[in-house]
Amino acid sequence: MALVVPLEQVTIAVDGSDDRFPVRRIYCVGRNYLEHIRETAGADEREPPFFFQKPTDAILPPGEDFPYPPVTEKLHHEIELVVAIGKGGANIKAEDALDHIYGYGVGIDMTRRDLQGIAKEMRRPWEAGKAFDHAAPCSPLFPADNIGHPDKGRIWLAVNGEVKQDSDLEKQIWPVPDAIQHLTQLFELKPGDLIMTGTPEGVGPLVAGDTVTGGIDGIAEISVNVV
Numbered sequence: 001m002a003l004v005v006p007l008e009q010v011t012i013a014v015d016g017s018d019d020r021f022p023v024r025r026i027y028c029v030g031r032n033y034l035e036h037i038r039e040t041a042g043a044d045e046r047e048p049p050f051f052f053q054k055p056t057d058a059i060l061p062p063g064e065d066f067p068y069p070p071v072t073e074k075l076h077h078e079i080e081l082v083v084a085i086g087k088g089g090a091n092i093k094a095e096d097a098l099d100h101i102y103g104y105g106v107g108i109d110m111t112r113r114d115l116q117g118i119a120k121e122m123r124r125p126w127e128a129g130k131a132f133d134h135a136a137p138c139s140p141l142f143p144a145d146n147i148g149h150p151d152k153g154r155i156w157l158a159v160n161g162e163v164k165q166d167s168d169l170e171k172q173i174w175p176v177p178d179a180i181q182h183l184t185q186l187f188e189l190k191p192g193d194l195i196m197t198g199t200p201e202g203v204g205p206l207v208a209g210d211t212v213t214g215g216i217d218g219i220a221e222i223s224v225n226v227v
């Protein structure tokens with residue numbers, strides 16, 4: 001008998017199917033759009049991509065409310081393209097990367113910006129800012145077999161109907177195949193991994209009562225109530 005109740009496998013709905021995608025890990029790309037680097041960091045704009053993780057059970061399924069998290073006065077939204085890995089591998093070359101992708105979705109990298117700021121300043125890890133409960137609202141996944149492999153298209157987010165983030169996937173500094181090449185030098189990907197591929201400029205605060213909507217043309221839309 002197990003000492004504690006085992007964690008239920010986290011899964012995400014697949015559009016047009018009863019299948020569910022079992023999530024193994026959630027990798028996130030830091031700083032992948034130039035204008036977002038300029039608004040938040042003043043960091044080196046040519047440095048290679050870096051990665052952090054959110055816990056698998058931070059996924060907030062479609063249709064569920066997002067509870068405003070504790071210990072922050074600066075919760076920020078970051079709209080992102082989500083890549084779902086169907087075939088694993090290490091040291092994947094960019095030109096082979098699309099073969100490893102099952103599908104795509106839209107996610108929000110919820111961020112306690114004040115805690116992330118303290119972590120940056122004190123050279124501490126980012127978990128308090130990025131890896132809290134429910135910090136990864138995600139749309140259903142759309143298989144690449146149905147929608148292809150989008151490398152451009154409007155990516156946007158609105159708060160209470162007012163557009164805050166409005167860019168295009170083609171502005172990614174490290175497009176998905178390049179991000180996968182870099183990521184798999186560090187970690188072997190497995191089926192079930194998700195990659196959140198970074199956010200464009202326009203990040204900003206959310207408060208309880210806000211309705212957040214967003215999407216990527218040709219992929220999916222997402223809607224989340226902050227409660």
Ligand code: MN
Nearest residue numbers: 078109198199
């Ligand atoms: Mn992000």
